[in-house]
Amino acid sequence: MESGKLSDSIEFISCPVCNKEFRKAIIEEHVNKCLFLNTPERNVNCKRNSLHLKEISSHEKKIKLDTISSHNSPKTNKVSQSSKENPKQEITKEKGAPLAECMRPMKLDDIVGQAEAFGHGSMLHAMLEQKKIPNMILWGPPGCGKTSIANVVANICKEQNHMRFVKLSATMSGINDVKEIVKVAKNEIQFKRQTVLFMDEIHRFNKLQQDTFLPHVESGTITLIGATTENPSFSLNNALLSRCRVVVMQKLSVDDVMLILRRALIRNEVLITGPQESKKPKNDFIPRFIVQEESLRWLSEICDGDARIALGALELTLAARDSGKEIHIGGPTVLALEDIKNGIKRSHMLYDRQGEEHYNMISAIHKSIRASDDNAALYWTTRALHGGEDPMYIARRLIRAACEDIGLADHTALADAVACLQGCQHIGKPECDVLLVQCAVRLARAPKSTEVYAAMKRCQRNLVEAKGPLPPVPLHLRNATTKLMKEIGYGKGYNLLHKNESGLEYMPEGMEHVNFFQDDAPD
Known part of the structure; x- marks a missing residue:
């Protein structure tokens, strides 16, 4: 009886332009016509007839207009008032809507x-x-x-x-x-x-x-x-x-998701048993279900901060155990932890192979290796693979880490990283996962040296910030491939001796005293 009154009360909605009431099914079409007719720019002498108005209404392209204003009719006001008094009625106003949408x-x-x-x-x-x-x-x-x-x-x-x-x-x-x-x-x-x-x-x-x-x-x-x-x-x-x-x-915390699930169950008059046992509704309604506290806790932890997944799994579990009767014979049905586990599997881990999460995960692997944290390197590498990351991309990043962070402190690290890449190419996934994890742990445990990497960065800054033309290659270092080049002086005086014995300078003119391997080298 109450639902019948509800459907009658929302049958008519007032137009925000002319304040006249129309049925909900045609209100959007009327608003479009009403807006067109009240536009000052409309030319009265326009040759178009009223068929143009029908053409506009048929070309709405599914645009949803907000047609409810503060000039609602008394019927509409009754609906909003009754929804505040009865939270359950607010949830069931859209029949067939998912629980996540209703909440x-x-x-x-x-x-x-x-x-x-x-x-x-x-x-x-x-x-x-x-x-x-x-x-x-x-x-x-x-x-x-x-x-x-x-x-x-x-x-x-x-x-x-x-x-x-x-x-x-x-x-x-x-x-x-x-x-x-x-x-x-x-x-x-x-x-x-x-x-x-x-x-x-x-x-x-x-x-x-x-x-x-x-x-x-x-x-x-x-x-x-x-x-x-x-x-x-x-x-x-x-x-x-x-x-x-x-x-x-x-992401929502576990407690946040727990609160959302509790609200959904209480509004649907489902009891929750556990350390914080809920009270019965005031109208002495006999609940159809009783949900255990540990079940909600598990669901909140497994949904990875996604309230929509948690509500969807809960709704699926309730629907699967619902017999359609008003009251179950023998009392309410108890939903145990196993019932909810059957409705959800952890296969939705958030990971975007082309978005920000992709770069965040690779950054975590690289920085864990740099900090010599073998446990974290193992975790982030395994998690990236579990989320669907391309193994070849991880292998290429491990090669970079072997050069950038280990460098000459362990000259075999680069060879191992390249071998890991070749191994992944040969056996493919999913079998290549152990190769990548093993290589990540090996690099994390290796001694670290950024000497070459730091020197390279100083040299790059020097080239970028250089003023004027870059200094030419000294004549004795140039390659003399023709007779003319030899006559000009290309390669003149060059020898194979050590730089301390050859008497030659290998840096450009004006940079003889620059050493990029020193921290105080000029940028």
């Missing part, structure tokens, strides 16, 4: 984790509390809450007369969709309404396509919120980054 926060205080970026006392928290939304790029791993932040911003926009929220994804939308959004946003400015555009997976647009946002962000036509899992320094346009604040979001 998205509606208010700023509901955000879990990301205390440094959006917690109390942060600048962004203060701005959002004042209903001020800046241009920003949300950068973080999957499942850390980027889309949840956008959901909070969307609700802030719904509470304001002068704000409108539009959500797009670069995986499903193109530049033409962005242009349509901008076109509508320019019309909205005439009604003093600001458009907030959330572009998910913004790194999917190439840097030329990203230029489309620049003039409209700079002029204030739209407020851009982008979400990306890749390092913006590599994947986004520098001009766009200069106009947006980059918000770095971290």
